[in-house]
Amino acid sequence: MKKKLSELMELKLIYQEQAEILEHISGSIISTDLDGKILTYNKGSETLLGFSKEEAIGNNIIDIYGFENEFNLSNLANILALKGEYDMEAYLTNKSGKKIICSVHLSAVKDEDGEMNGMVGYSVDISQKKEAEKIIHEQAEKLKHQAYYDILTNLPNRALFQDRLSQAIKISTRHNDKFALLFIDLDKFKQINDSLGHDIGDKVLIEASQRLKNAIREEDTLARIGGDEFTIIIRNIQDEKSASTVAKKIVETMREPIIINNQGLYISASVGISIFPDDAKFQHNLIKFADEAMYKAKEHRNTFEFYNNQNLYRE
Secondary structure (H helix, E strand, C coil), X not given: CHHHHHHHHHHHHHHHHHHHHHHHCCCEEEEEECCCEEEEECHHHHHXXXXXXXXXCCCEHHHHHCCCCCCCHHHHHHHHHHHCEEEEEEEEECCCCCEEEEEEEEEEEECCCCCEEEEEEEEEECHHHHHHHHHHHHHHHHHHHHHHECCCCCXXXXXXXXXXXXXXXXXHHHHCCEEEEEEEEEECHHHHHHHHCHHHHHHHHHHHHHHHHHCCCCCCEEEEEECXXXXXXXXXXXXXXXXXXXXXXXXXXXXXXXXECCEEEXXXXXXXXXXXXXXXXXXXXXXXXXXXXXXXXXXXCCEEEECCCCCCCCC
């Protein structure tokens, strides 16, 4: 009898020591039975969730945690029964309504026979870490976007255009089809930019880029490669007529006045066109030939020219 009493006293001391240790751990430690009824709840849990021990003990963990994510206690119990441990991130709402993201480590609690009879979870607030990661990710995405997109028009820049052109060559070679490269220069833009200022010039470029975008299909690539120069890759064309239809549409839409501050500003477009693979099979030649055709169109302005000198359209 004395031995049994001594063992009970020893177990009580061990339990008290363990309970004291749990109280001084900064993170949240909560244990439950298999139904989710809270059995232990330390001070770290009070700090994290805002509920006192008196409010928490005896209540269901789901009610206290205020899970916003899908959370199935039965599923977690099954996982712990198989694995013994499980790590997860939980999206919680504390007593005051503040949203919290926690890293949670769950462990199975077993009886003397090795049967699982509960769970214990250690939770740490990682909201600030997640917010910092989000900011870093957003900054990285912003830098990545700036590396490949024009800041003013949000169109692909020269670097991304070069990549898209390379991809177009590979795809068209594989499928044995054609595509057109359009090199576009805005006539009279320099005069507007010099006489009315860069702010007005920027607005003209933004409007021009939108008109160009409206003139092509979603699968085509429009890029601003610098100043008032744009390129368009028109994918999977049947013949030059397909390219001339788009070029004509561009020329016609660009001659319409651009209204800024109730003032009509007039520009036009000179467009040069090279065809893959008819004019060239290599990237640098396609660009060079479209550029040369554009300068030929520039002699007349408000028109387009094919590199192969078949002047299908001229105003």
